[in-house]
Amino acid sequence: MIPHSKPTIRRKDIRAVAKVMRRRQLAGGKIIAEFERLFADTFSLNHAVATSSGTAALHLALCALDIGAGDEIILPGFVCVSLLQAIQYVDATAVFAEIDPKTYNIDPDDVRRRITDRTRAIIVPHLFGLPADIEKISCCGIPIIEDCAQAIGAKYNKKPVGSFGDFAVFSFYATKMMATGEGGMITAKSASLVEKIKDMRSYDGKPNLKLRYNYKMSDIEAALGIAQLKALPQFIQQRIQIAEKYSNEFHNLAMQLPHAPRDSGSVYYRYVVRLNQKAKNIIKLLNDAGIQARKPIYIPLQRLTGHRGYRITEEIYRSTISLPIYPSLRSGEQRYIINTVRQILE
């Protein structure tokens, strides 16, 4: 079976982790601080705070904004469930916006239509590695949380994603652009909110009983994070090469290829194509041929909350599939995937 995704772990990554193990300093310490600094520098961000996951980072962003019951948060329904859970943690209300059928990212015009006087934040994921139209959304004066979990290293109009919103969150889950097993990062424009986030990340050594969490990363994960971050430009390059090869081979088949704008290109966390037939059936045929193709998201979020409508989100969910893409995908494996897709669709 050719897996749908796989982390790229090199000897360097293993050495970096082994070094921390030998030091017997496993909890978060000076390596976390080094990872945070390197991460912020790499993407020209002011501050970065490492967390135990991307979901924890999202939760901390909502806490930093004092969001609670009765507050509304706008997000797309076409994204992973993590966002909805973070909204549940603070007892707020999810308001879904439609997506753009070409990019699969949140539709800025629909965001504008869904704003009410209770809207307290907009979460903008850069889905599958492709930057969302963040500048079109940034004009409404409501705090923006960029969800860069799938797009670390991508650029919108030549500027790194994460540098547009009031907050940006990242994930280093095992299958993401760079992996630490579990882990995340949050950045904020406001220095005082960064301090608030740092305080909420850890319960230890505090003189009062304000609500705090244990959302820290370990030095083991941070050491892996540093090694992976250094390899990120190479990982992205390899992903782009694999994506371009798919697109060259598929352009004459009956499918919509991933949107590829020139100035805000994808880092191809996923290679997602849209078919003019039920994705489910094609996924089954690919799985039977030993290729782990997948639905690009698990379930449209509005189905979990019982909201109706969302014709575009539902249609994209029904018709899209995600093919294997990762730096360690071998060219022979990709050739087999290409030939199999051709046989099925031609």
Ligand SMILES: *Cc1c(COP(=O)(O)O)cnc(C)c1O
């Ligand atoms: C993976 C992911 C998250 C959650 O990150 P975890 O580290 O798994 O908690 C949030 N948003 C998006 C878009 C993701 O892909």
